[in-house]
Structures are given as C-alpha cells and as structure tokens.
Amino acid sequence: MTESPLTLPEAFSPPSTPLLELRQVSCERDERQLFTRLNLSAYPGDVIQIVGPNGSGKTTLLRALAGINKDYTGEVLWQGHPVSSVAWEYAHDLLYLGHLPGIKKALSPLENLRWYAAVSGAESRSTIYAALEQVGLYGYEETPCYQLSAGQLRRVALARLYLGRARLWILDEPFTAIDKRGAAELETLFARHAEQGGVILLTSHQDLALASLKHLNLLDYQPGCPEGRPQDREGGQGDD
Amino acid sequence: MTEVTVPGSAGGSATTFSMFWATLRRDLLLAIRNRAEMVNPLVFFLIAITMIPLGVSPETKTLAAIAPGLIWVMALLATLLSLDGLFRSDFEDGSLEQMLISPQPLYFTVLAKVMVHWLVTGLPLTLMSPLLGVMLALPSGGYGPLCITLLLGTASMSLIGAVGAALTVALRKGGLLLSLIVMPLYVPVLIFGASAVHNAVLGSVINSQIAVLGAFLALAIVLAPLAAAGALRVSSDG
C-alpha cells in the first residue's frame, strides 16, 4: 500500500477537490423517488449531518454511499474519481456504522473486533484493547457480549471508530443507546477526526455542537410537491 | 487453529487471506459456542432414518435395496434444513453489512462461511452415515463408497445451498422457500451420489461417478460463492 491514510490528506489532494462529492444523485425505490438530484461536496474536516423527517431517505442515502445498495443514479466521486473505479481504495477509507451493531452476542468484544479488523482491512490488531478501553469497556474484553447491556453493545460497535484509519465515516444514528457522557466523548472524537482531515456523514436526532458542522436537508431534494403533479419519470435509466 | 496473525499484511492478497481465516475462525468459534444447534441436523438424520423401517418394512432385504438412496435423500434434507441459518444471523445483527462493504472480496468471505457450514454439518453427516448404513442393512460393499460420495456431495450441496440461503436471507420465513428453490438444483448430485453407492453394492466400478461428483464440486467451488455473493448484495436490502 503506497498511500497511507495516516498522512494528512491535504498533502496529496489540493483543497479544491472535495474528498467526497455527490453529483445529481437520485434514489428510487419501487417507483417511489426518495430524493433527486442531490449535490454535495465534502471537504476534509467536514462533519455533515443529514436531516429530514422519517422516510425521507436518510438511511438509504447512507447505505448507498457505503456501497451496500447501489440503486442510485448520478455520480459519487472519491477524491475526484468515480467510486466504482477506485472501489478498493474507497472501501479502505470507509467506515460504516448502521442501525445494527454487527456484533455477535456469542463472542466477546475482543473476538468481535478482531474479526472486524480483519474484514475491514484495518491493520491495527494491537489497538483493539486500547479501543475498548477508550469506549469504557476496560475489563469486559473477554466477557461474552450477551452479558453486556444495550449501551455497552453499542459501545463495542463504536470502538471501531478508534480502530481503523478510515477517513470517511458514515454513521447512522451513532448516539442511539449511548448515555450523556458517552455522547460527549463521541462528539470530541468527531471533532478530532474532522481536525485530522476526515469527513463524517451522520444522521442523528441530537443537536451537535461542532464547529465544522454542516447540514444537508433531504427535504430540499424531494421530487416536486407530493400531490397533483406526478413526475414524468419515463426513461429514467437511459436518457438523462 | 491457534492465533492467526499475518505478519506485516502489506499486500492485498495477504489481507484477503487473513480475512478468510478470520471469518473461518469466527464462524467455527460461533459453531462451537452454539453446539446445540450443530447437533440438530445430525439428530434429524438419525430420526428420519429410523422412520424408514417403521414406515416401509423392517425386512433386511427390502431395506438393503433402498438403503443407498434413502441415506442420500436424508443427508440432502439434513443439509437443506441446516442451510437456513447460514447468513441469517449475520443479516440480523448487521455483520453482513460489514462483509458487503469490506475491501476484501466477498467471494472469500462466502467461501469461508460455507466451509465452516460443511465442517459442522456435511462432515459429521458423512462420519455418521456408516452407522445409519448398519441400521438400514446396507451390504458391506457400500460403506466406503457411501462415505466418499457423501464427503464430496455434501460439500457441493453446502455450496449450492449457499446461493439459496443468500437469496432468502432477508425473508423472515425463508426456510421453506429455500428448500423449494434449492432442491431441484440438487438433482444431479443426488443421482450420481446415490447411484454410485447402489452400483458399488452390486459390485461394479464406480470411479466415473466419483469423478463426476468431484467435477460438480470443482464447478460449485468456482461458481457458487460468486452467485451467493451477488445474491447477498441484492437480497440484503429487501
């Protein structure tokens, strides 16, 4: 690996190229348009909170950007290249945390994170203990996860944020089941990640107090007004 | 299997390899922690075979004639029943999402999971089959071929079944549907496996059948994880 994600990204990408860029991204599920022609440029240091009412497509957008579902039209660029052409680099620089924690209850936090480190390509096996300590699970490393509380389980999942060196974090409701102190720590972590040149895209019902926070309201990209004007979506695949 | 560490893990292939081992190791660990579930297909196999003399006839001659086919059919059903959970728990707890977005190829993740599935169902079924052969009065020439064909056949069935399991992963009641879509695909394996045992009992040479079963397995190793990986990407956002 020639490119090391640890180095500050400004070093090789001029600030004029956003780290992540969305051009005219539209998403349709079963003939229902969730959002259309979404544009977004995320520069190193940006924390972008995606807002919108339930059902506006927040999770769908995050999952699409993480590459879990590919049902969107438009372009997603990573450092100026289409993600499909730099899929490997993109996947290496991506950390996604969804609604589901991705934790096996029969395994201990240590075993869970070991597998995660191998699958995500993170090389920092030795830092698992440190990460677990950071999220306040010191002493629980070997405890089977079914003995942990919901909040603690969530913390096991959040420990991933301390593990990898991914620059792009995509977090769907990261504050769920986390207590006040934990939330404050998480915000500090976000600020640090932004300072180091990372990008965070997140959804949350919580108001964040981060300096570099931007908002993206999905309501601005709703297709038309809901009644009276059915959009002509004919030929959506081929000719526009 | 002790601690798997890949020193340096600099290149892409090394990390792919370590991912493969990590998944293999994790799934084996999970299988061992959930031992009770592991035993279920074996018990099913045993009970289902016990039903045969009760339902057909306890006569040695009758049983011996149908033993090869019956053991094969029951092994097929036992494999099928165990397949439902192959990706289900990963889907339900979100691990599957992490596999999907991993920079490592999904093919090897699937392969590792299928391998574990075979190690905890196909292999024990094969090891248990001579016992069931005795129960069904299988003639002495059939035991070796039974084990060899089941060894190859259950591996193919795990692989092919993985495609079905991947397709039905997001469906709450996918178990029956899984059987429905996978069973027709098992036909060739069943035909060659059961007939090999049958022929061996009659005293003919069965090299060709075993070769065909081997060819099926080779084909399944190459293609089935690919199809299953594609299926996982599609069906997981149902």
Place this chain on the structure above:
Amino acid sequence: MAWQWFHRLGSPRWFYEKTQAWLPWLTAITLVLLVVGSIWGLAFAPADAKQGNSYRIIYIHVPAAFLALAGYYIMAISGAIGLIWKMKLPYMVMKSAAPIGAALTFVSLVTGSIWGKPTWGTWWEWDARITSMLILFFLYLGIMALQQAFHSRDTGDKASAILALVGTVNIPIIYKSVDWWYTLHQPATIKFVGESSIHPSMLYPLLIMVIAFYCFYALALLLYTRAEILRRESRTQWVNELVARQAGSVNHDIPVKGGSAV
C-alpha cells in the same frame, strides 16, 4: 446507433408504444398457424403404424415442451440483461415470462401423461424427458415463489434473476444427469419421436405447430409484459394520459383523476 436502440429498450414507455402496432399482426399470424397446424395434424396427417391416432398429441406436447425450455432461457437472459445494464424493462419481461413458461411446462407434463396412458399403460412413467420436465417445472415454481416473497419488488426482481441464472447453469447438467439416470434403470427405452424416424407427412404439421407456439409465446409474453408495464408505471404521467385518452374515447363523462394536471 445500435446502442441507442438498445438503451431505448430500457424505456417501458417506448416499448409499450412500439409494440402496440405489432399486436394485431402477431395475433393474426398465431391464429392462422394454430388453426392450420391443428387441422393438418389432427385430421390430415396419417395415423402412426404402432400408436394409431394417440400419437397426435405430439402436436401440442412437443411444441409446449420446446417452448417450456426456450422460455426458461428467455426469462434468464432477460434477468441477466436487467442485472447487467440496470434496466427496468427486462425485469418486467422476466416476470411475465415465468408464469407463461410454467404453464407451458405444465401443459407438456399433462399431455405427456395423457399420451403415456395408451403408450405405456400408466398415467405416470419416470421417463427421462418427463422427469426433466418435472424438475424444470419446479425451477419455474421456485423462481415465481422467490419473486413474490419480497416486499420490495426491485429486490424480488433481482433475486429471481440471479436464481434464473443459476438455473441456466444447472439445466444442462440436470438434463444430462437425468438421461444418464434413466439409462441406468431402464436400458431398453421406447423411443418415440426419434429424430430420424418421423415421416415428413407427420413432421410438417409439427413444424407448423412449433412455429405457431413460438408466435403464441411471443404474443402471450407481449401481452403480459404490457400489462406489467402499466401496473408498474401506473403513477407516471404517460400512463395517466393514456388512461385519460382511452377513457375519453369510450365515455366522455368520466372525469379522470390526475389526467388533467400539468
């Protein structure tokens, strides 16, 4: 230019409007061929030396069996095109092809069974062809069941397309295996419709019936697909306008909701 045409195929509306003109022609050709083929086959073709008149069921059985298998490949190829080029229309074709193919498979099974009664003296014989047909029928059923199982239609489309593709790899293997299995158990087979043995006077009507069935298949697929297009695109403007136009031409008094908007 060829590619432009290909991408237009992705547009259900284009397809719907284009095929409108084909329908009467296709219907006429299908009817003529079916009538000519059946009358020729049932009334004018000579009786078989061994089987007498009972062989005449092949004029339905054989074309149905042909189409059952060809239909599977049509379905699978549509699914593959949908998966590769991410177009909507091929999925609609695939979804329409499944029940038609299953129905034809069923027809060929039933006619095979009816034919079996005078030929073998039993309604069901584990003959290689019939067994293969039965497994093909199961494959169709699986694809249809999988398609309906998902809440999201998009997911159901893609999942069943993958299953159809897996099936295409398997079908030749299944056919060969079943053939081999059959020779193993019944070395002496009753060969009927042997390629060389059929007399031209019996063959020509059969050929006509095969072509007629192909036309019928095309017609059925078109009608099904067009219905599927309307169902899936029912919220688009062009379908609303179409409905408004048709309703207007039938009865001017019915106000059509959404039709006058824009």
